[in-house]
Amino acid sequence: MDHSLATMTQAAVAFIPHQAMRDLTYRFPRVAATLWRDTLVDAGIFREWMMSMGRRSAYDHLAHLFCELYLKQEAVGLAGKHRCPLPMTQIDLADALGISNVHTNRVLQEMRGKGLVTLQGNTLVIHAWDELIRASEFDETYLHLRKRAAG
Amino acid sequence: MPRFYFDVREGPLFIDDENGMEFPNLDKAEQEAIQAVVSIGKDRLPRGDTRDVTVEVRDENRQRVLTVTVVLTIDRVHPPT
Numbered sequence: 501m502d503h504s505l506a507t508m509t510q511a512a513v514a515f516i517p518h519q520a521m522r523d524l525t526y527r528f529p530r531v532a533a534t535l536w537r538d539t540l541v542d543a544g545i546f547r548e549w550m551m552s553m554g555r556r557s558a559y560d561h562l563a564h565l566f567c568e569l570y571l572k573q574e575a576v577g578l579a580g581k582h583r584c585p586l587p588m589t590q591i592d593l594a595d596a597l598g599i600s601n602v603h604t605n606r607v608l609q610e611m612r613g614k615g616l617v618t619l620q621g622n623t624l625v626i627h628a629w630d631e632l633i634r635a636s637e638f639d640e641t642y643l644h645l646r647k648r649a650a651g
Numbered sequence: 652m653p654r655f656y657f658d659v660r661e662g663p664l665f666i667d668d669e670n671g672m673e674f675p676n677l678d679k680a681e682q683e684a685i686q687a688v689v690s691i692g693k694d695r696l697p698r699g700d701t702r703d704v705t706v707e708v709r710d711e712n713r714q715r716v717l718t719v720t721v722v723l724t725i726d727r728v729h730p731p732t
Binding site: 557558559599600601602603605606609610 | 657659666668670672683694706
């Protein structure tokens with residue numbers, strides 16, 4: 501592979517041989533379609549990430565990332581009521597955004613000051629969801645979370 | 652490793668660093684301050700309400716040991732008529 505993968509928390513990991521994946525997708529077209537959709541979602545996330553790196557301020561980038569992390573976890577039942585697990589340190593967040601820890605601290609303090617979000621231990625608490633979406637111009641379409649009629 | 656505190660000043664706005672960060676020496680802390688002031692300046696200065704961004708570094712005794720500032724200077728030269 502041209503990249504590595506890492507988990508931020510303890511995880512069970514399984515390796516599935518290519519042949520088994522091929523057999524699975526030949527026999528079950530809906531599984532193939534789901535994996536294809538997952539690839540499309542990945543591409544959408546990468547496009548948003550490019551937008552953030554190239555165009556958004558650190559504040560908007562972080563706000564956008566918080567919206568995404570919350571919705572993805574909410575979709576699989578791991579989050580609700582605008583609270584979600586965020587097992588990352590501020591240094592991890594800074595590293596992910598490609599900015600210094602000092603800048604990340606400044607952005608988080610501004611968000612807290614405006615009453616948007618707070619980080620409580622390993623939990624992200626969003627106090628003003630609509631405002632967070634507005635601030636980061638977040639459009640959840642790229643995450644394919646809603647069922648839509650085939651067009 | 653010694654702990655350093657990085658306060659941010661943007662015009663009248665002051666953001667206090669409560670937690671600090673550990674660095675092996677002042678040179679490494681200075682590098683962090685430079686990275687921070689440049690990226691905060693990139694976001695803040697184009698907004699037009701602030702012309703300078705400063706990161707003030709304090710040591711474990713909360714004594715200031717370093718300040719790094721970026722300043723935006725605009726000189727508009729009127730063409731001779």
